[in-house]
Amino acid sequence: PTVPLPTSLLIVGLFWLTTVLNNLAMSFQVSVPLQIVFRCGNVLGSMVVGRLWMKRRYAPAHIGSVLVLTLGVVVFTIATQSTSSHQARDALAESTSEGESLVSFAIGVGLMLASLGVTAVLGTLQERTYQRYATPWTEALFSTHALALPLFWLLRHDIRAKWVEMHALAIRGQAGLAGAAVSRLPGRPMILDLLPPRHASPIPPLWIAMVVNVVTQYVCIAGVAQLNGMLASVHVNMILTVRKFASLVISLVLFHHPITPAHGWGGGLVVLGTLGVIFSQWQQFSYKQSLARATNLVVADPSP
Numbered sequence: 005p006t007v008p009l010p011t012s013l014l015i016v017g018l019f020w021l022t023t024v025l026n027n028l029a030m031s032f033q034v035s036v037p038l039q040i041v042f043r044c045g046n047v048l049g050s051m052v053v054g055r056l057w058m059k060r061r062y063a064p065a066h067i068g069s070v071l072v073l074t075l076g077v078v079v080f081t082i083a084t085q086s087t088s089s090h091q092a093r094d095a096l097a098e099s100t101s102e103g104e105s106l107v108s109f110a111i112g113v114g115l116m117l118a119s120l121g122v123t124a125v126l127g128t129l130q131e132r133t134y135q136r137y138a139t140p141w142t143e144a145l146f147s148t149h150a151l152a153l154p155l156f157w158l159l160r161h162d163i164r165a166k167w168v169e170m171h172a173l174a175i176r177g178q179a180g181l182a183g184a185a186v187s188r189l190p191g192r193p194m195i196l197d198l199l200p201p202r203h204a205s206p207i208p209p210l211w212i213a214m215v216v217n218v219v220t221q222y223v224c225i226a227g228v229a230q231l232n233g234m235l236a237s238v239h240v241n242m243i244l245t246v247r248k249f250a251s252l253v254i255s256l257v258l259f260h261h262p263i264t265p266a267h268g269w270g271g272g273l274v275v276l277g278t279l280g281v282i283f284s285q286w287q288q289f290s291y292k293q294s295l296a297r298a299t300n301l302v303v304a305d306p307s308p
Contacts, residue, residue, distance in 0.1 A: 006137045007147070015133065016151040018126040023152075024159070025119035032112030033105065037081045040248050042116040044077045046241040049124030054238055057128055062238075066284040070242065073277025077249050080270030127237035134233045145229040174208035242281060249274050 026039065047070050054060040133139055156163065224247075231240045253271075256263065 006139050006143065007133055011133060012147050012151060015126065015129060016148055016155070018122055018129065019148050020152045020155045022119050022122050022126060025115050025122065029112045029115040029119070032115065033109045034112035034116060039116065040081050040252070041078050042120055043123075043248065044074045044081075044245050045120050046123050046127070047074060047238060047245055049120050050127050050238045050241045053124040053128045054236070058132075063284055063288065065287075066281060069277045069280025069284055070238075071277070072273050072280060073242065073245060076270045076273025076275075076277055077245055077252075078270075079273060080249060080252055080267055083264050083266035083270055124237075127232075127241060130232050131237045139233065141226075141229040141233045144232065145226060148229075170210065170214075174210035239281075239285075242278075246274065246278055 029039065030036075051062055051067070051070065055062070130144070134144070228240065228244070231243060235243075249271075255261070256267070
């Protein structure tokens with residue numbers, strides 16, 4: 005390994021902590037769309053950590069474009085959430101008192117804020133590690149997940165309980181955890197149509213969906229590991245934010261959410277913010293190229 009063990013353990017610890025915080029927040033009435041809203045703040049968090057830790061300076065156009073991009077994803081997410089069915093919210097209100105619901109939600113928001121800060125520090129630490137040790141992305145991907153396995157042993161009882169619960173749902177022929185979530189949405193979820201019917205395969209559709217999810221997660225994580233070795237943490241998080249927007253668009257189509265003007269405004273802001281960041285980076289690159297050419301010219305042919 006090219007990275008010292010203490011540094012690897014620190015990265016693994018932060019990675020494990022963000023994973024646990026994100027999953028734990030869902031137990032405190034923090035919905036997936038709200039998690040997406042919080043994770044959109046990773047770009048701003050990376051900029052703050054980069055300024056304080058790496059002493060970086062960001063152009064006003066760059067900061068403004070990131071804010072527009074983040075606002076666009078937030079607007080799009082809220083618009084998608086507002087068009088969903090409120091049955092789950094009504095059921096939750098019946099089973100819990102208003103005070104309990106508010107306290108639980110506040111704890112969930114606190115967990116997401118903590119995860120936001122840890123994620124920003126983790127991204128910057130990974131960036132510095134790549135720069136200092138020229139770490140191959142395959143090594144970083146393997147060490148981060150392999151060394152984290154003993155930490156997940158601490159959560160073995162919760163993991164086993166969820167595994168048994170999901171297996172029971174699959175055996176009963178229900179749609180599973182994903183189906184339980186999307187069954188409240190208007191229209192028939194097209195993703196279930198892509199799975200083979202129960203009588204066509206001895207494997208329950210839920211397990212097929214889980215395998216597909218694991219494979220796509222690996223492809224995504226491998227891509228992020230490569231990006232970490234190529235780009236700054238801010239730009240990696242910006243790409244991930246655009247990816248979240250793409251996921252929301254796909255979800256909008258698959259689950260037949262109605263498209264509202266707010267979706268148009270949100271999508272427009274995302275496109276505008278993304279183009280703004282690209283233009284800002286191109287300007288910065290062009291300036292550095294011009295400065296380098298001017299410096300070489302002065303060195304080669306100094307004026308009298």
